[in-house]
Amino acid sequence: MRMSRRAKLVAVAGVALLASAAGAAETRYGIGRPATNAEIAAWNLDVDRDGKALPAGSGSVERGRVVFNEQCAACHGEKGEGGIGDRLVGGQGTLNTPKPIKTVGSLRLCRTRHVRRLADHSIFSPG
Amino acid sequence: MGKKPTTPSNKIANLHTRRRFLQSGSAAFGGAAVVTAGLAQASDAPADNTPPNVPQWMKTPGADTGSQPYGLPSRFEKNVIRNIPKNLKQYTSAAVRTPLQDLDGIITPNGLFYERHHGGVPDIDPAQHRLMIHGLVERPLMLTVDDVRRFPSQSRIHFLECSGNPTYTAIYGKTASDLVGLLSCGEWTGVALKDLLNEAGLKRGAKWVVAEGADAAALTRSIPLEKCLDDAMIVYSQNGERLRPQQGYPLRVLVPGFEGNMNVKWVRRLHVTAEPIYSREETSKYTDSMPDGTARQFTFYMEAKSIILRPSGTHKIEKGYNEITGVAWSGHGKIKRVDISVDDGKSWKTANLQEPILTRALTRFRLPWHWDGQPTVIMSRAVDETGYVQPSFEDLAKIRGVNHFYHNNAMQPWQIAATGEVTNAHVKKS
Numbered sequence: 001m002r003m004s005r006r007a008k009l010v011a012v013a014g015v016a017l018l019a020s021a022a023g024a025a026e027t028r029y030g031i032g033r034p035a036t037n038a039e040i041a042a043w044n045l046d047v048d049r050d051g052k053a054l055p056a057g058s059g060s061v062e063r064g065r066v067v068f069n070e071q072c073a074a075c076h077g078e079k080g081e082g083g084i085g086d087r088l089v090g091g092q093g094t095l096n097t098p099k100p101i102k103t104v105g106s107l108r109l110c111r112t113r114h115v116r117r118l119a120d121h122s123i124f125s126p127g
Numbered sequence: 128m129g130k131k132p133t134t135p136s137n138k139i140a141n142l143h144t145r146r147r148f149l150q151s152g153s154a155a156f157g158g159a160a161v162v163t164a165g166l167a168q169a170s171d172a173p174a175d176n177t178p179p180n181v182p183q184w185m186k187t188p189g190a191d192t193g194s195q196p197y198g199l200p201s202r203f204e205k206n207v208i209r210n211i212p213k214n215l216k217q218y219t220s221a222a223v224r225t226p227l228q229d230l231d232g233i234i235t236p237n238g239l240f241y242e243r244h245h246g247g248v249p250d251i252d253p254a255q256h257r258l259m260i261h262g263l264v265e266r267p268l269m270l271t272v273d274d275v276r277r278f279p280s281q282s283r284i285h286f287l288e289c290s291g292n293p294t295y296t297a298i299y300g301k302t303a304s305d306l307v308g309l310l311s312c313g314e315w316t317g318v319a320l321k322d323l324l325n326e327a328g329l330k331r332g333a334k335w336v337v338a339e340g341a342d343a344a345a346l347t348r349s350i351p352l353e354k355c356l357d358d359a360m361i362v363y364s365q366n367g368e369r370l371r372p373q374q375g376y377p378l379r380v381l382v383p384g385f386e387g388n389m390n391v392k393w394v395r396r397l398h399v400t401a402e403p404i405y406s407r408e409e410t411s412k413y414t415d416s417m418p419d420g421t422a423r424q425f426t427f428y429m430e431a432k433s434i435i436l437r438p439s440g441t442h443k444i445e446k447g448y449n450e451i452t453g454v455a456w457s458g459h460g461k462i463k464r465v466d467i468s469v470d471d472g473k474s475w476k477t478a479n480l481q482e483p484i485l486t487r488a489l490t491r492f493r494l495p496w497h498w499d500g501q502p503t504v505i506m507s508r509a510v511d512e513t514g515y516v517q518p519s520f521e522d523l524a525k526i527r528g529v530n531h532f533y534h535n536n537a538m539q540p541w542q543i544a545a546t547g548e549v550t551n552a553h554v555k556k557s
Contacts, residue, residue, distance in 0.1 A: 028326055032274045035259050035267035043259055043396055046337060046347075046404050075217075084216040086411075096420025100530050102411045107422075 219247040224308025233489040235311035246344030253377035262399035265328030278318040290386035290533040312489040317362035341395040349403035383487040384458030418528035429458035432536040433509035457511035462490040471504035
């Protein structure tokens with residue numbers, strides 16, 4: 001079958017395009033292995049800004065108090081007032097004063113990953 | 128004990144061992160004469176090794192070749208060590224400083240790198256360490272350290288600086304190290320983060336990469352994707368050898384020019400996201416309080432800065448010739464110029480810059496100076512390739528107040544007394 005000159009050009013261009021797409025794929029090195037869903041779920045404890053990624057909660061204030069006393073109070077103080085670890089409570093209204101106190105309460109944005117991690121290990125763990 | 132034939136070489140070895148014993152003995156006794164007859168020759172201390180005498184260390188062979196499998200500095204340099212604060216409440220989330228004023232050039236020796244950890248230094252077995260890439264990617268990836276090392280490698284020299292170096296209320300330290308010792312510079316070898324992200328394949332909507340460390344703090348920072356696709360690296364070596372545990376062994380993030388804590392050490396996870404993660408380290412910490420009660424967030428860049436290291440606080444200079452030398456750096460690129468004032472900011476001279484002048488690396492500057500013996504104040508001022516000029520502390524504090532905490536890149540003035548003693552010109556008003 002005879003091809004017109006124009007058709008030949010288009011065909012050549014098409015092959016070139018395919019080749020360049022393959023070239024892009026070749027910049028992959030094929031190193032490593034796929035991460036499994038189970039691995040991702042176990043390691044990814046990130047909480048997004050809206051808290052939508054938080055796990056379903058359970059527990060109670062009483063249970064929380066026990067966990068705080070066991071896991072947190074030694075460094076952060078019995079009432080979260082701080083010790084060898086940072087102060088966790090109070091400080092509202094201090095951010096524009098000479099002694100600003102940054103805490104979960106005083107900083108609006110401070111929903112932290114740190115809290116999620118402790119929650120996973122302690123408050124949300126059965127028993 | 129088995130009998131060995133006494134060969135000539137054996138004799139030499141024995142002699143050698145004996146000498147070493149004698150040398151270490153005399154060191155242990157602080158150079159005092161060891162009074163055993165016949166051993167006097169090696170322990171004639173304290174010997175005068177200055178001219179016209181021939182020094183003792185030329186009279187006997189020195190230590191055996193290879194006597195230190197991993198070399199250490201001379202014992203006479205034992206005071207050149209990290210600047211470790213005393214009496215901190217705890218040392219797991221703390222910082223220790225590089226003794227900048229004791230170092231030359233632009234490369235920080237690995238053993239003297241500054242340290243800032245948030246949950247201590249993990250002892251990671253590289254065979255069990257993994258780097259996972261997931262989120263908005265086509266192919267979530269699990270990489271071993273060896274896998275990472277198979278990607279095309281690159282080596283670049285960059286500084287690292289803690290963002291609170293020093294805080295706005297801690298400008299009264301004595302030495303250069305007390306003031307800006309949370310600063311080090313090394314040659315980093317690793318792979319382009321871009322290559323790893325490309326391997327996983329970015330999905331539409333990817334804008335941030337959240338990096339997490341495998342330390343007890345699981346330190347987590349969000350890095351804008353543009354930086355990840357630009358000059359960010361995943362690093363496994365510093366100054367030619369594998370990363371030190373304090374620097375993130377076996378893998379760390381390097382985001383040149385960005386505040387220290389974003390260069391996530393012991394990195395184990397890269398989560399590609401549409402939004403930053405708003406971790407503790409980008410909300411309650413590493414946000415910069417303004418006088419009106421608001422805070423600046425995601426203040427990544429370490430802006431142009433410089434400091435005179437010699438002469439600097441606690442030094443004492445002589446009248447006459449003195450070389451002024453120090454370092455300058457900018458998170459935005461290369462240092463273009465360093466100005467030095469020897470008259471408390473009234474006039475400025477241009478310092479000589481030592482090549483190489485590298486992007487986002489320390490640049491060494493020098494200026495020959497004749498001190499006339501009159502009390503004065505000296506200081507340096509960096510200008511980077513964007514034209515940005517390092518500010519005075521007063522100008523910075525006027526805008527930011529003194530509770531800004533992070534990103535203090537102000538000039539550091541040194542007071543020189545008539546005696547030649549050098550002290551911090553910032554004096555706390557009490």
